[in-house]
Amino acid sequence: MFTNKIYQIKPKFCKHLILLSILSLFFAKDAFADNLTSPSYDIKMGTINITGGSKSSASYTLNDTVGQTAQGEFNSAGFTVKAGFQYVLDPNPFSFTISDIDLDYGSLVPGTPSTLTNILTITTGGAYGYTVKAIEDHSLKLISDTDTIPDTSCDLATPCTVSDATPWTDNGRYGFGYNANGTDADPEFVNNTYYRPFPIQGTDQPATVMTKNIPTANSSVTVTYKVNISGSQAAGTYQNGIQYLAIPSF
Amino acid sequence: MKLYTFITTATFLSLLLLTFASTAHAKIGLTVDPSLVKIQIKPGKAITKAFTVENNSDTQKQIVVRLIPFEKADSNGNPIIDIKSNSSWLKYFAISNTNIKFEEPFTIEPNSKEQIILSLSIPETANIEDIYATLLFSTYENTLPSQSKGTIVSASIGANLLVTITSELNPKTILKIDTIKITSPHLKIGRKIFSDSLTTLTYQLFVSNTGNHVTETKGTTSISKNDIVLSVQKLLPQHVISKSNRQLLNSDGTQDFTFKPNTLSFGWHSIKTNIKTESTNSNNSTDIFIFPLKILLGLLLVLFLLKTILKFSKEKS
Structure with a gap:
């Protein structure tokens, strides 16, 4: 029972x-x-x-x-603290990668531009967006001297500036500059012929290279670096440094 | 013979490995968590907060941590920072790690994390105000390697701090719905807005915070006709710092708010937006006249064609 x-x-x-x-x-x-x-x-x-x-x-x-x-x-x-983003549920933190940090342009031939690329990738996580800005410490400068490869001003008809990108297709125009290509790239870069010089630390404010105002995962932009020298450019090894700053929006 | 074969094979393999190693590209990967911290704190109080920075690269990285103050942001909530800017209240902050200090490099091993303990101590005599800063982690090279050629690239990653020094929770803010911008095709005559009933109405919303403290927007935007609500969309809560503007996003995280009218809609509709912050409410209403313009034009065209055909037929007969 x-x-x-x-x-x-x-x-x-x-x-x-x-x-x-x-x-x-x-x-x-x-x-x-x-x-x-x-x-x-x-x-x-x-x-x-x-x-x-x-x-x-x-x-x-x-x-x-x-x-x-x-x-x-x-x-x-005596305080309250809120960390992170409450309304966009994403376990991934804010992250930034650069695919290649050593850009060796090799032996430069006057009037023949040399180009190299690297890829910038952002994941915002819960952040509502981001910007990536760039700035250089100085123009490409001779290690052993003060000679520089000047920053580009692009084609003569439409000069470019640190904020305005314009076509640089004339191989008789010398200098150093960059193009950004991708969905999140600064819209100044209309196509892959548009270049502009990097802003210089101490003189200019960093320039926006890529940005988005909604959450994103693995958003990439390809940056193309272009150097073209004249026949009178002093021989030697030139170098400079470029810093990319990835800041999430709040 | 066997030894000869072994040596030859080993040498060949070593050369092959060296070739691949030399073409591997050095990269940088950084992660920071959390990427936003919002604090309300009384004068005389102190708090600590941990941040985790991760080196996702395959090589050891030297990192420098700095605190960069900012006062302004763009309409998407991106701080406008000047990496050389300074402020007297930076001294309220310190790093509690024994081996990590502001502006001094420390090492993170490849694929490893470091926890940074940031402390904030507000003096009793501190002003009641907001302070905003970006905690910036930068890869660091003392000097460019002498044997490097070309461009050396470095990376910085930031986390934002929005701090309100206040003696009361959620101090009063002044938030206004600045603009309702209609982005779909429409006609504007003076202050009157006209839209076609076959066109999906699309609009964007902008707010401005004219007060002294950051606030978080929560609310809805709706379309109504004769006080009957036809559609409601939620706003994604967003921070608007003091003396700045912000474009609002819908709950999907996109900029556009949409409304699909009935095909034969006719009459005045209202776009109403209501925002609640922790301390204030804000409302805005914009009227728009929706009518079947394309249908009417189509009917007129048909009538005209019919009239022309009839006239032509009469003349022929």
């Missing part, structure tokens, strides 16, 4: 069980130290907020405070 054992549990036992459960809610709290030190970190701040649960690692990971209303948190801790 089947006996339902639940009905055999004594009421007194149930009362004790319920009381114990309620009491455990009051006492089961983690204690967090305010002064944290380790070989890697020395945190001197008076208040450190850590979410519930164990967050152990060789380094300390500090996250947003949860479990209170914003007003409650602001009143008790």
Whole structure:
């Protein structure tokens, strides 16, 4: 004969069980130290907020405070923190890659342009968009001297500037410049004959190379670098540095 | 003979490997998380926040971390930064890592991460104001390698900080719906806007924050006729920093809001936009007259052709 054992549990036992459960809610709290030190970190701040649960690692990971209303948190801790983008659910963080960072133009022949390319790739994650800007430290400069290959001004009929790209098709026009090609490329680059010079650090502000105002994953632009020298250009090794800055939108 | 064969094969394979190695392109990959932190903090209080920067390259990278203040942004929420800019409140920030300091290079191994603990300490006497900055992680070369030729490329990746120093949660902001821009074909006579009922109405929305604190927009845009709501679209909540404009996005993350009228729609319709921030509400309404213009023109053309055919037939008979 089947006996339902639940009905055999004594009421007194149930009362004790319920009381114990309620009491455990009051006492089961983690204690967090305010002064944290380790070989890697020395945190001197008076208040450190850590979410519930164990967050152990060789380094300390500090996250947003949860479990209170914003007003409650602001009143008790004196601040509120929101990290990331709440409304675009994307587990990927903001990332930026450049496919090739050493651009050796080889031996240059006067009047014969040399071109090289690399690819800039962005994933915004939860960010609503991004910009990638570029700036050079100086024009291509002789390592052992002060001679430079000037930055391009493109074709004579339509000169280009650090912000305005124009065609550079005349091989009798010398200099160094770039083109950007891709869905997110600056629309100044109408097609692959349009070039402009890089802005120079200390003189100009960085110029936008690619941008988008919606979330995106693996969005790529191909940058083409072009050098053309005249017959009177001094022989030697020329070099410069270009920095790309990838900033997410907020 | 066997030894000779082995040496020859080994040499050949080594040369082959060297050839492939020399054509491999050096690359840079950086990741930062989170890419946005928004803080409201009282004077006299302090907080720390962890950022993770990852070197996704196959080689070790030297990284420098800097804090670049900004005051303005474009209408898509992109900070307008000057990498040489400075501000007196930068001293509120510090890095708590013992081996990482602002403007000093540190190393991240290939395919590895580093956690940067950024601390923010607001003095009791600090002004009630907003401060905005981009935390910038840059690859670093002390000098260009002397044997390098051509262009050496470096990368920087940023995370944005929007900080409101305030004694009350969600301080008052002044947000206005600046512009409703109709982008589908339409006719404008004076202030009156006319659109065809066969054309999907498309428009864009712009807001401006003339207050002193960043705010986050939440709300809806709707089309109604005679107070009957015909269509509602949600706005994607976005941050608008102090003294700036922002183009609103719909919940799909695109710029355009659309409405497909009934084919025979006729009459005044209202584009109504309601925005709620943490502390204020903002409303805007634009009227547009929708009528079956193309259908009417088509009917007129048919009537004209019929009349012409009839006239021609009469003359012939």
